[in-house]
Amino acid sequence: MELSRHWEKVELIGDIFAARTGHTMVSDNSFIWLFGGTDGVTRKNDIFRFDIVSELWQGIIPEGPPPSPRSGSQAVIIDNIIYFFGGYTKKNGDYFNDLYAFNTLNSEWSCIQFQPSDYVPSKRTDHTLCSYKSLFYLFAGYNGSTRFNDIQVYNPEEKTWKEINTNNPPETRFGHTAVTYKDKMIIFGGWNGHNTLNDMWTFSYTTKQWNKLLSTGYVYPRYRHSAVIYGSSMFIFGGVNKEQLRFDDLVEFNIHESHYTKLTAQGACPSARTFHKACMVDNCMYIVGGFDGLRKNDVYRINLQEDSPEDDLETNPLAVTKDVEEDLLCWKEIKFTGKTYSARTGHTSVQIACKIYVFGGTDETTRRNDLHCYDMMSNCWSQVETQGMVPTPRSGAKGVACGNSFYLFGGYTRKDGVYYNDLYRFDTASGVWTKLFCTGEAPSIRTDHTAVLYENAIYIFGGYDGKTRFNDLKACKLENFEWVALPEVGVQPLPRFGHTAVVYNHSMYVFGGWDGHETLEDLYQYSFTTNIWYELRRTLGIKPSPRYRHSCVVFNGSLFIFGGVDKSQKRFNDLHEFNIQHKEWSFKNTGGEIPSQRTFHTALAHENCMFILGGFDGKRQNDLYVIKLLCEDSDIFSRTSSSISSLYDLEDNYSGDAVCQELTKQNFILKQQEKELRKRLEVEKKRNFCKSCGEKPINTVLLECAHFVLCESCAKSLKNCFICKKDIVKIVVTYTSL
Known part of the structure; x- marks a missing residue:
């Protein structure tokens, strides 16, 4: 049962600080201490305290030389001493790696001095600091050109910094949050230079090991949000995403159950905001300042004392019930509630936020055009009531998600029946289907093709019309709904259907399928930047056996392929990984509740999980399985991001310039094309x-x-x-x- 909490706006009394962003804030349970930030005119180095009992703000006139004015500094309190590290003046200005101590008992500043030979972390802003016992730990951040994923520890007694070497750290980021729970640091979200994140990691202070958490429920990707720890839960508020949409939601992450719950809160709720700060005092979470379109100096609090609802296996299907070997990937059948779709094949599935939508396919009686929805947070299926121009019943159509809508292309009624090349859009907010009438030459009628989304365009490759198999590639630009044929350059795949295609970075990867004579095991890469096809022949490891009507998802730089059927109609339930960077195949050892051998199912990747839905194992199915994915590449998170823009990096660019962003994007694409062509040219030169x-x-x-x-x-x-x-x-x- 979800419990309602109550927001309260705290009246500002006393010395009122200027509205600001980028300040830092800590609590010693008697006072909340606030330092620095920017009011939009200048950076600040003032310090204020808020008395929890009298609710009075007081500007502090400290002793000793304070830090220079700055924003984005971070703080931690140990034994009445607040330590402040780093920050910056402006995006193209000065970044800091100095360390200051503020004594809360006598209000005195002191700069901690280091010798030139001493180790000190690099300059940065928007990092995090967390304390554990008598030490504090620094993670990640940004210096104006580079994002970090390093972890450093400071010993106040010895006055020494030390870098901790770890394996498999989270990818580089800034604007994330970090809290301490027992002997672990928990980090969430941030910005990696290309996308806002919603991943959750733990760092063990004792073993110095990172672990990515498997979770259920859903929270939107974000950065420059806030988070606090209370009881056995982490509470996340606000932030902003890649599209600069700000949030005002309060989400609880139950650490024991690894489950997200969006909380219902009444009262005077804070506006949707980012770049604010939060801290815990007694049972209350305090939110101070930030940016909601304007800089703020308001204060809100919410009592978190209500017990968190406990999730059992029915509400939390991914909960760990027993220990398994670390190198063994474990399948789990999800025991859902609600009325699911009828057992079927040839359906299509898309994921939007925390929901999976399943459309069409063939059950034991007929072709379908019904739409069903699985809510990951409630673990419940329901049929979606739709309006508008509903697609005719069909199987073999393919869908892609874009924003709050998904798009559906093609399909057929039966082998000797009607084949389609129509394009539909379903708006999940309004529940309305729309048939789209596009300009340009659409792909011919077909089924068992693939559809992927890249840069606001849908790419259709391959397929079958009952007589002919295809290997053409066409794109529909969603800004004007125009079909465009792509040039046939490079080593083009054979005509096929029943293959898979996924997008990673700026390429599409196509695996397997049926060419009319044989099932295939080949792998191709299509570069969106150069419009060139490449066959990936020189790979390491053992490929999956030839197959079609299998499934494939992409996760952290690897393709994961499951199931399918071969020429002799042998069905599979094996799982294979292809590491894109190393060009290496590996068979994944799996255990648990392994899905039956099947084909004509669908698969989706959400966070670090692969979901399998339905299919045919001798009879049609409507079951749902999940597996937590792990990658062989331990350095996967240290790869360079393929960012096309740094326009959202710091607070000075909230509004942004559309023309500038487009020019930056085009410049990036041209550089990528040049880089890729130079690389291919070098290969050709070496070949000769x-x-x-x-x-x-x-x-x-x-x-x-x-x-x-x-x-x-x-x-x-x-x-x-x-x-x-x-x-x-x-x-x-x-x-x-x-």
């Missing part, structure tokens, strides 16, 4: 140089083996071909025409 000396062009054919791998000088120095070891009988020098 002697495989022995690597310095001269290949210009000889060796007889009788006919290998074309050496320059004339190297060929004359050898008696045997170093490829096949056969005797060199004759050398034929070749020439190229200009």
